[in-house]
Amino acid sequence: MSYILVIDQGTTSTRTIIFNHQSEIISMSQKEITQYYPNLGWVYHDANEIWLSVLTTMTQAIYQKNIDPNEIQVIGITNQRETVVAWDKKTEQPLQHAIVWQSRQTQDHCERLKKEGYEAMIQEKTGLVIDPYFSASKLSWLMKNIPNIDTLIEEDRLAFGTIDSFITYKLTGNHVTDVSNASRTMLFNIHTLSWDLDLLSLFDIPLQTLPKVKPSSCMFGYTKAHHFFGNEIPIGGILGDQQAALFGQRAFSQGDVKNTYGTGCFLLMNTGNDIPKSKLGLLSTVAWQIGDQVTYALEGSVFVAGSAVQWLRDGLKIIENAKETEPHAKALLHNEGVYMVPAFVGLGTPYWSSEARGSIFGITRGTTDKHFSRAALESIAYQSYDVIEAMKKDSQLPITSIHVDGGATSNLFLMQFQADIMGLDIIKPDQLESTARGVAWMAGLTVGIYKDLEAILSIHIPSQTYHPLMSNPLREKLLEGWQEAVKATIQYKRPSLDDLK
Numbered sequence: 051m052s053y054i055l056v057i058d059q060g061t062t063s064t065r066t067i068i069f070n071h072q073s074e075i076i077s078m079s080q081k082e083i084t085q086y087y088p089n090l091g092w093v094y095h096d097a098n099e100i101w102l103s104v105l106t107t108m109t110q111a112i113y114q115k116n117i118d119p120n121e122i123q124v125i126g127i128t129n130q131r132e133t134v135v136a137w138d139k140k141t142e143q144p145l146q147h148a149i150v151w152q153s154r155q156t157q158d159h160c161e162r163l164k165k166e167g168y169e170a171m172i173q174e175k176t177g178l179v180i181d182p183y184f185s186a187s188k189l190s191w192l193m194k195n196i197p198n199i200d201t202l203i204e205e206d207r208l209a210f211g212t213i214d215s216f217i218t219y220k221l222t223g224n225h226v227t228d229v230s231n232a233s234r235t236m237l238f239n240i241h242t243l244s245w246d247l248d249l250l251s252l253f254d255i256p257l258q259t260l261p262k263v264k265p266s267s268c269m270f271g272y273t274k275a276h277h278f279f280g281n282e283i284p285i286g287g288i289l290g291d292q293q294a295a296l297f298g299q300r301a302f303s304q305g306d307v308k309n310t311y312g313t314g315c316f317l318l319m320n321t322g323n324d325i326p327k328s329k330l331g332l333l334s335t336v337a338w339q340i341g342d343q344v345t346y347a348l349e350g351s352v353f354v355a356g357s358a359v360q361w362l363r364d365g366l367k368i369i370e371n372a373k374e375t376e377p378h379a380k381a382l383l384h385n386e387g388v389y390m391v392p393a394f395v396g397l398g399t400p401y402w403s404s405e406a407r408g409s410i411f412g413i414t415r416g417t418t419d420k421h422f423s424r425a426a427l428e429s430i431a432y433q434s435y436d437v438i439e440a441m442k443k444d445s446q447l448p449i450t451s452i453h454v455d456g457g458a459t460s461n462l463f464l465m466q467f468q469a470d471i472m473g474l475d476i477i478k479p480d481q482l483e484s485t486a487r488g489v490a491w492m493a494g495l496t497v498g499i500y501k502d503l504e505a506i507l508s509i510h511i512p513s514q515t516y517h518p519l520m521s522n523p524l525r526e527k528l529l530e531g532w533q534e535a536v537k538a539t540i541q542y543k544r545p546s547l548d549d550l551k
């Protein structure tokens with residue numbers, strides 16, 4: 051037998067998943083990653099712990115199913131994006147903690163750049179908005195905080211990279227990354243597909259510290275035998291996690307969309323060769339590159355989705371687990387005019403109000419826990435609808451269906467309601483590991499397990515489709531109510547918390 055091994059290095063855990071050629075999961079191993087919060091808003095990972103978790107989960111996934119490491123034909127890597135690591139090329143040791151995408155420690159730097167008027171230039175070159183989320187300002191921070199950095203640069207020992215790049219360096223000794231990861235650094239020009247010298251100078255990053263950028267499907271190197279049970283196995287695919295999920299959902303055509311329903315929602319739309327410039331706050335990014343064929347995507351996110359359900363459980367304590375929201379919601383014929391706008395951390399696409407806070411409208415003496423559950427689930431669907439509408443406007447592309455994955459897709463009420471509100475088919479694969487599946491296919495293409503995208507499309511991946519059943523007038527009424535609720539949420543002026551002291 052021969053298999054594809056995927057390393058899925060996420061924010062909360064590292065997993066190794068082994069697939070056969072039919073994309074069935076043969077083995078899986080998972081290890082949690084420690085989260086460090088050294089200061090308010092700062093988030094670190096220990097890069098050594100990440101590396102050890104890769105070795106541990108690979109070993110376990112292989113040996114628990116008695117697989118001969120020889121049978122691993124190719125490796126794919128998918129990863130939490132934007133998180134950065136600095137390491138010494140000579141010792142292979144990390145020089146600092148990994149700075150996680152969520153970390154806000156470079157907020158002041160980013161505010162300064164916005165004030166100095168760099169926003170338009172950065173959006174034009176990178177497709178991104180200035181934010182601490184992306185790698186560039188984190189690397190600037192490392193440049194100022196690594197001891198003896200000048201000597202390391204002089205001796206060409208300093209290496210920077212995203213997590214895929216760090217893992218690949220450890221496994222193969224090659225300092226490389228792929229275009230999808232590079233496009234999240236805010237240093238990469240998505241038009242020329244190269245590190246942008248103006249941006250490197252703005253953020254004070256020496257070019258030779260950065261990895262070589264390669265297509266998503268290519269030979270990135272071979273494992274050093276001592277790191278892979280005596281075998282030299284090719285790494286044939288690398289993709290950032292959201293792009294991997296888009297590929298794993300087989301969203302290969304222009305206008306195809308995927309939505310991942312987790313803590314928040316992540317939506318990506320394949321825009322083909324086009325790089326639409328968003329007017330509504332969506333990001334333009336590289337989806338993947340196969341050969342010299344580059345595919346782009348528009349990306350938007352909903353900040354609070356599944357976490358609204360967590361709030362019902364942990365904050366309000368009206369449910370014991372997330373599943374209970376489904377019978378709650380189904381017990382009502384409709385929302386009875388109750389809307390929740392879960393703007394716990396402001397509102398994102400397309401409203402962009404950082405001041406807004408969450409609100410609930412339309413409650414009466416008859417409102418119960420069921421209404422709260424239903425309103426929370428409906429809010430996930432309305433917010434995703436808002437992002438999809440923004441994508442339609444920015445891309446000028448029609449959308450015919452949405453591919454979905456993520457933990458909250460187990461809620462069947464949510465799936466049907468989403469189909470109803472969008473007026474679109476919602477397609478949910480039975481095997482929800484789209485991210486790992488995506489990069490497994492990318493790696494499989496490189497070594498010829500799959501001849502082309504057609505071959506991947508012919509693999510049978512069982513799925514459920516939810517068709518829209520709601521009448522148009524009802525749908526429009528519900529959406530009107532939501533839009534009123536959002537408007538009122540944005541207009542509501544809270545007293546300053548300082549005034550309440």
Ligand code: ADP
Pocket residue numbers: 311312313314355356357358359360372373374375376456457458459460461
């Ligand atoms: P993440 O990758 O962001 O941690 P997951 O994909 O694991 O998220 O999904 C977990 C989220 O989905 C949680 O926020 C949880 O509240 C929500 N969730 C899980 N099951 C359900 C359900 N049956 N109904 C509604 N929400 C759910």
